[in-house]
Amino acid sequence: MDFGVEQDGPSCGQKRKKRYHRHTPRQIQQLEAMFKECPHPDEKQRLQLSREVGLDPRQIKFWFQNRRTQLKAHHERADNCFLRAENDKIRCENIAMREALKKVLCPNCGASPIPQDSYFDEEKLRMENARLKEELDRASSITSRYLGRPITQLPQVQPLSFSSLDLTVGDLRNLSVSPSLDLDLLTGASSNMAFPFPIAISEMEKPIMAEMAAAAMNELVKLAQSKEPLWVKQEEGREVLSLNAYDNLFLKTGTQFRGPDTRVEASRDSGLVCMDAAALVNMFLDSRKWIEFFPTIVSKARTIDILAHGMSGRSGTLLLMYAELHVLSPLGPTRELNFLRYCQQIEQGLWAIADVSVDLLRENQFATPSNTRRLPSGCIVQEMASGYSKITWVEHMEIEEKALLHLLYHDLVISGVAFGAHRWLVTLQRTCDRFAHFLAVANSPRDIGGASPEGKRSMMKLSQKMVNNFCANLSASQMHRCKALSGVNDDNVQVTVQRISEPGQPSGVVLSAATSIWLPVPCDRVFNFLKDERSQWDVLSSGNPVQEVTSIACGSHPGNCISLLRGMNTTQSSMLILQETCTDTSGSLVVYTPIELSYINIVLSGEDPSSIPIQPSSGFTILPDGRTGKSDGGASTSSNTIGSLYGSLVTVAFQILVSSLPSAKLNVESVSTVNNLISTTVQQIKAALNCPSG
Template identity: 35%
Template sequence: MASSSRILSDVRDVEEEGESSPEREKAKSSNYMRHSHDQIAKLEELFKQQPNPDENQKDQIAKDLGLTPKQIKFWFQNKRTQKKIKKAHELVETYTEEPGSQSELQLDLTLGIGCSHDPSPAIFANSSEVQNVSPNPGPASDESRMPKAQMIGAATAAKDELVRLLSTNEPLWVKSPTDDRRLILHPICYERFFPRVSPLIKSSKAREESSKGSRIVGINSKRLIDMVMNSETWAHLFPSIISEAHTIQVVEKGSFENRSGAILLMYVDMHVLSPSVPSREFYFLRYCAQIEDGIWVITDVSFDYLEEKTIPSSCWRFPSGCLIREMPNAFSEVTWVEHVEVDENIPQHSLYKDVVSSNIAYGAERWLSELSRMSYRLSSFMPNYIPCDDAGAVISVPEGRKGLIKLSHRMMKNFTEMLNMSKGSSQQIIMSEGVWISVKENIKHGHGNAKSLVVATSFWVPNPSNDIVHFFIDAKNRAKWDFHSRENNPLLELCRISNKPRSANFISVFQETKPAMPRERALIIQETFMTHLGSYIVYAPINVDDLSMTIRGHDSSKVFLLPSGITISEVSESSVEEASSSSRNHGATRGSLVTVALQIEISGAINSDSVEAAKALVISTMMKIKDGLNFCDLV
């Protein structure tokens, strides 16, 4: 138990240090430096091998080429965008204003994002939309100016439609026939309110999805607006939904005080926490407008700003977005509307058909649920905030709590990107016997490159999602689903940070009660989240020295993590019929979809034997989970 004693000792040491925790360096360079021909040639070669490197790979490339990770990040972002869109001479178009506008814009966009004067510190890296905009100060060409009027017109019309959608209830919004907890648009009434000239998706099987919801969250309204209007912090605010987001062009920078009037041309890739569901890509306009004192509307609408694209659009975003109303005590009331058209010809696993079509996967409630989760996370950074249900060793010093929360956030972000196997750093994707398999490149700082196999499978069980989550968080069941654990060797929970009081939403650190070797120093960091829309348990091994460094407030961005996890989604009876031939034996039970995704580090060459072993492991894990839930498939 030397490791657990070490951690408990570190917690006490951090509490005694208090405010003396080392401050992180803050170094920013506002100078734009062009890359050399050799650097560009090397970057082009690397792009052919891996167009979307992860954070560790970016750090290594930056080190090899003598550039900063930020330069590498935006070079690859720009290069990916150039490849995606035909006839684009320069996708990250020039933003032009009077002299000095660039510095004013940067100051405007960084307000409230990790600034020291804000009482609610951010967990996200300091960033600015200016990073995603070409820094060339030269005059824009007629070609780049041409669509600006069209973009402003489209954004304004979309905002007017969204305001009407937000302010109108019946008959425009009605209860869903499959779930009376959800509101959907009445198609005939919508067509009467907003007649359309022609279909926007050229497909014989286009289907609309719509939803509306409202929730109060613990984020100051102006801070929330700043975060949503910044592509990097927006992606971190919704890590389980957004795998990639960036700004292509700043059309209008808006008010210096509250971003009202800002219009951005953006790109986003959205995903569901299962490789069985294809991601959704949108090129869209985002318009922030203050419509009353203390009330803002942020509108999104798809915009086909080039006549031709490499791939026809498979989904289209009608006016969607949110209304943010300022509330007392730094709270905000957020009302959310989602309205999209999708091409049903795009193949998708029958298991998840209901989850997607019933607005669970991409609906308003999912966005609000994730926003609520992150608002609790942000509030847990407050100096005096220590929930009464924190367990084990209480990490009361803000820097220690902040470090562990940031590490868990990065683990979660890596896990969600890992599940989106068609994107990111996954390679050699194959599907075999219901199992998704991919190879992922990782960089272990100080140890060179490392490869891992990612294996994932999805399956249906008749149990409600709450019962399944409690099965996973019960310590005695750990060996049934975690390949890091062993039978008759329960884990000891060293500490816990609650993400929401009196709920199954928390971050934990575990250690085996009987380590395999006396000097074994491996721990497990885990995040658990549970809602009626979907739940997950994500975990990763971590070295005790790395954890000690993290809870002392040191930079943990280079701590090596290989996350694995489980996601759970409830389904309706219609999906149950498709998901299992035995569903009729379970009466009206809705059941749940479970996705198990395991990541295994491979020290040698990856061959057919290692792939088969990984596939066997995830299938064995699935069978153990079914057995633990007392569910046996019937033929």
């Protein structure tokens, strides 16, 4: 039977057939990369992309439409799941409240103040639940029509098994009980997370960031669990990542395109810290507390935005953060990072903090170009006995060196020691040890001067503020942001001027000078010399002995202490020197500042030292030179005039308040004085340690 279809033409069935084109993995990869940068490309961008991937512009257009629809559907499903969970949560709360009301007793007569009418209670709850259900349905309907809205649901992290992760270190039976630390005792810290800075994070970006954070969490846990061949132990005992094994395990598309100038730093370390797990988690989620725990590594830290609030304020929390990392030298590199920090409680007493770099839009104030990307990194926090926690730290970065590293810090940075996991871990151990001593009621046998427990704690707070200011001002980026003085700097000395009007610091003009030198002397010997032999290097003491008036232990190591010093035969009897010395295997600090005797009396009486002005501080940083024969990657260190001897990188820094008026101008004498001061100090240190003066 003829239905009017021409026999020599295509049939209706043939017209309805579609030609399906399966994209290659390379095409999908390029399309996904473009989608992350721009989900709505214009015609010009589609034409350019079509030439790159070998597809028709119409195919490009349809692919992006389908991808946006797919992403929208994903978010709608997640939002609906979230709303259903909220409804169940409210119903459970109502039931719990009803049961609690039944048990309420009148304090006067002991009888129930509310009549026990079960039918009335149940009917009231049914009406309330019906009203809540209507609100949830209405909200669900709105989110089904529109993509963006304030609530964001994090992808659920799959249950993780920690059976293969070694969570025991040593014998805890011989460890003293560590009290629970109240982190609000930190100077300037707050129990709340840092107030988020205004930032343009679109509702479309938030789910993508959530997925990135969840993927980073899964990768961090795998990295913490895995052993060889993923992790390789070096001769010095440190664990570094095998890039081949890493690429094979995680099949990352980005690793296939590492540029020739891209360098990878990846290391792992583990150990015990004397702080309970919950307090540590709180510290990581507060940028101000975090920077106070790591002032020698983190020069700046801010919580840009809180993308998700977790349960009980912790588990499930997702933060967008900014940080600047440094090595405490004007010659050392700094690293700026915009990253996501995701906290997840894996099981009872077991937490994970995962960090991963994220790119921000150019119009954002924090979208600074960076040569550093933090691949999934962070730590696993395992609650142990006696108030201790087991930390497994993973640090993984990709760096593109846009400028040549200074020769002094080349080996330290290239070896991965400068920003590696070991440095983070031992710094955390020392800081936790310090605050354990802060809370100790009994004085340490090393304490002298008879300070009361309240006076001891006030002294430690004041000294911590001094050390934090010193570390922040010594950052290379901070030195370069200040006004450099032309005509007075050489290749290694940075001389700058700052005009300060911040609370807690004396206002005026501060002249800063800093330089770094290499000494063929082990770090511990340099530290002990600077700590104990002040008369041999302190130019201002003129060779006179120094009397230790008070000393407070601020750690288990004998070198970790706070001292009040008085110069002998000095005319300034009303001035003392506040000094803190601290050391661990990653480096050491000696920081000091003059302080009036009247302020010291206030501090020793136990009063809050936050209002006491701290004079600009000076001091020294001592770091290992990184020249241990081989770098982390196994390559021999470069030969140079310094050689491969084990030595120290010492930074000498002076900060002097030259005028109490912020508008004052510097004179030539002030600049000449600080230059002579730093030069003479360096020469005296070299002479005392029998080092070449060149």
